[in-house]
Amino acid sequence: MTAFVRSVLAEPRAPDPPARMWWDWALVGALLVTAAGEAIFRADVPWRPLATVVTLLVIPVLLWRRTHPLLATAVGFGGAMALQIPTLFGGVEEVGLNTMACVLLLPYSLYRWASGREALIGTAIVAVPVTLGLAATESFGDLIGGATVVIASFALGAAMRYRAVARQREVQQVRTLERGDLARELHDTVAHHVSAIAIQAQAGRAVAATNPAAALEALAVIEAEASQTLSEMRTMVRVLRDGDDAADYAPQRGIGDLDELTRMSPLVEVRCVGDLADLPQPVEVSVYRICQESVTNAIRHALYPTKVSVEVRGEAGVVRLRVHDDGEAARLSTSVGYGLLGMAERAKLLGGVCQAGPDPAGGWTVEATLPREVSR
Numbered sequence: 001m002t003a004f005v006r007s008v009l010a011e012p013r014a015p016d017p018p019a020r021m022w023w024d025w026a027l028v029g030a031l032l033v034t035a036a037g038e039a040i041f042r043a044d045v046p047w048r049p050l051a052t053v054v055t056l057l058v059i060p061v062l063l064w065r066r067t068h069p070l071l072a073t074a075v076g077f078g079g080a081m082a083l084q085i086p087t088l089f090g091g092v093e094e095v096g097l098n099t100m101a102c103v104l105l106l107p108y109s110l111y112r113w114a115s116g117r118e119a120l121i122g123t124a125i126v127a128v129p130v131t132l133g134l135a136a137t138e139s140f141g142d143l144i145g146g147a148t149v150v151i152a153s154f155a156l157g158a159a160m161r162y163r164a165v166a167r168q169r170e171v172q173q174v175r176t177l178e179r180g181d182l183a184r185e186l187h188d189t190v191a192h193h194v195s196a197i198a199i200q201a202q203a204g205r206a207v208a209a210t211n212p213a214a215a216l217e218a219l220a221v222i223e224a225e226a227s228q229t230l231s232e233m234r235t236m237v238r239v240l241r242d243g244d245d246a247a248d249y250a251p252q253r254g255i256g257d258l259d260e261l262t263r264m265s266p267l268v269e270v271r272c273v274g275d276l277a278d279l280p281q282p283v284e285v286s287v288y289r290i291c292q293e294s295v296t297n298a299i300r301h302a303l304y305p306t307k308v309s310v311e312v313r314g315e316a317g318v319v320r321l322r323v324h325d326d327g328e329a330a331r332l333s334t335s336v337g338y339g340l341l342g343m344a345e346r347a348k349l350l351g352g353v354c355q356a357g358p359d360p361a362g363g364w365t366v367e368a369t370l371p372r373e374v375s376r
Helices: 002-010 023-040 048-064 070-083 085-089 098-113 116-135 142-209 212-239 253-263 283-302 338-349
Strands: 267-273 308-314 318-325 353-358 364-371
Touching: 023 048, 023 098, 048 098, 048 338, 085 338, 098 116, 098 142, 098 283, 116 142, 142 212, 142 338, 253 267, 253 283, 253 308, 267 364, 283 308, 283 318, 283 338, 283 364, 338 353, 338 364
Parallel strands: 267 308
Antiparallel strands: 308 318, 318 364, 353 364
16 A cells, blocks of 8 residues: 555656647636526525636636646636535535536546646545535435546546546657667668778788779778668667667668569559669668558558559659559548658658648548768
8 A cells, every 4th residue: 555655656747738729718607607607597506606706716717727727627626615615604505606516527537637746636636525515415316416426527637537548658668669660670770881991901901002093992992881781870879778688680671662663453553753862771762661551551451442653753852752652532541650650750750751641632642751861
């Protein structure tokens, strides 16, 4: 029990709570209008001035329920406690407007966005007016219903928080795997260029005494290979991770291997145009990987496609690729798949962009732009 309490107290706030959106203002505005109408036109409102003032003060606090969940909860249920005073000491059965039910949003926000310490304090604050209100309830059914609603608000907030954390961990795992692939590609790049440097150095030593000009040519090749190695290594060095003892050092695919994608399905068509020569290996591998993932997604998820077109175009300064399938719109999904996250992460690491989504002309399109020269 002690370990559980310590873990709860150590729980930080949920990161990046969303700012107030237009629907927050719309909700608060609608509640204020409803509360004003209820205060004016409802006949059976005991202690009408107190009930109206408390409700109109509590409703705007909903705008801060994500960024300041404990403060919002304290104000909201502090107002609910103020409405309990006439019931405790004045003999009145129930004081308050029905609009005050909006405070049930606050336990959800407390468990969704607050830190562990704030959640415990907020739970104690909520428990006081809720317990007093339920104690004054004569109907057993109302007692069970009221307690269930409050507990459900807490539980829903905790469930959504757990879901968000799990999603964040899954996304991070995808990014880590993609960085692992790039780390293996870095091994291939360095191994290739260093092998060339070693061969040229051996050749230079062999001919240095008899043919100095050939030795100078070997030194020029070594310089060029070393410069290219440094350029490509600096591109991906940040994605190296520790403990990757099981790395697969097989040769990486490039633009020259794109025709192999046609073996995946007779619907796949590959077209390469423009200047695609002398591209850095990280760019070539990324073009192949993004096209491969896009074609795989099209074959798996597109409904009744007749063609999956792959086009890679070399332009001044950039390489553009486009993968399009003409499947039916029923394929569309509002969630971002892990494959799409991996493609976007790969393009971003090279200084490019990758976007995927429904095509206005029908089907699904993946487009990426990668720089020809990797920044040093």
